[in-house]
Amino acid sequence: MRIDVVSIFPAFFDVLEVSLLGKARGRGLLDIRVHDLRDWTHDRHRTVDDTPYGGGAGMVMKPEPWGEAIDAVRADASGPPVFVFPTPAGRPFTQRAARALATEPHLFFGCGRYEGIDERVFDYAASVGRVELLSLGDYVLNGGEVAAMAMIEAVGRLIPGVVGNPDSLAEESHEGGMLEHPSYTKPASWRGLGVPDVLLSGHHGEIAAWRARQSEQRTRERRPDLLA
Numbered sequence: 377m378r379i380d381v382v383s384i385f386p387a388f389f390d391v392l393e394v395s396l397l398g399k400a401r402g403r404g405l406l407d408i409r410v411h412d413l414r415d416w417t418h419d420r421h422r423t424v425d426d427t428p429y430g431g432g433a434g435m436v437m438k439p440e441p442w443g444e445a446i447d448a449v450r451a452d453a454s455g456p457p458v459f460v461f462p463t464p465a466g467r468p469f470t471q472r473a474a475r476a477l478a479t480e481p482h483l484f485f486g487c488g489r490y491e492g493i494d495e496r497v498f499d500y501a502a503s504v505g506r507v508e509l510l511s512l513g514d515y516v517l518n519g520g521e522v523a524a525m526a527m528i529e530a531v532g533r534l535i536p537g538v539v540g541n542p543d544s545l546a547e548e549s550h551e552g553g554m555l556e557h558p559s560y561t562k563p564a565s566w567r568g569l570g571v572p573d574v575l576l577s578g579h580h581g582e583i584a585a586w587r588a589r590q591s592e593q594r595t596r597e598r599r600p601d602l603l604a
């Protein structure tokens with residue numbers, strides 16, 4: 377999978393050189409290319425924002441640099457990417473959305489700043505490819521970078537070969553629409569706290585049943601919306 381990221385803070389994504397995704401890049405499983413939106417400006421101050429039409433506080437990102445960035449990535453790719461723009465005004469980014477994006481050969485993450493991106497950028501992107509306006513959660517960040525990083529990690533780890541043991545992906549929270557069961561490891565007693573006996577019993581069927589009950593109870597208590 378190829379991932380292009382466009383931001384006015386490209387250094388924010390340096391962390392993608394390390395950890396699991398960094399190794400995946402080194403193994404050719406992920407081709408992540410980070411770009412500075414200001415590379416597509418042409419004035420002395422490399423301007424990317426301007427005042428909003430209709431008035432209001434803050435600044436809006438100008439459409440021209442984004443249009444040139446989109447065209448530059450398109451020109452350098454075999455087919456149109458899926459354009460992902462994190463925004464508080466988007467549909468929720470969920471594990472289901474991550475799974476869907478993980479099947480795509482090419483993603484373009486557009487990271488906005490200020491009060492957001494001129495709406496015509498989304499319209500233009502939709503005229504040349506599929507656009508996903510996605511929210512990381514119901515809170516407001518200062519820009520799209522943190523959300524894009526989370527989305528890139530959630531999608532990247534689903535690419536075959538990126539995570540060592542693919543079986544672990546199937547048991548995680550939200551994979552089956554439920555929260556995952558509690559986990560324990562050695563020591564068996566720690567600061568006076570023990571481990572549920574069933575996990576030490578070696579009875580795999582009883583362990584699986586206990587884990588299923590724990591998942592259902594935890595989901596009902598913490599995320600009843602997932603059971604609706």
Ligand SMILES: COc1cccc(Cn2ccc3ccc(-c4cc(N)[nH]n4)cc32)c1
Nearest residue numbers: 462463464488489492512513516517519520
């Ligand atoms: C667009 O409306 C906005 C209103 C006030 C501030 C901002 C700041 N901002 C700029 C670009 C941008 C991209 C994503 C997000 C974001 C996503 C989630 N889940 N929270 N926050 C926030 C962003 C935007």
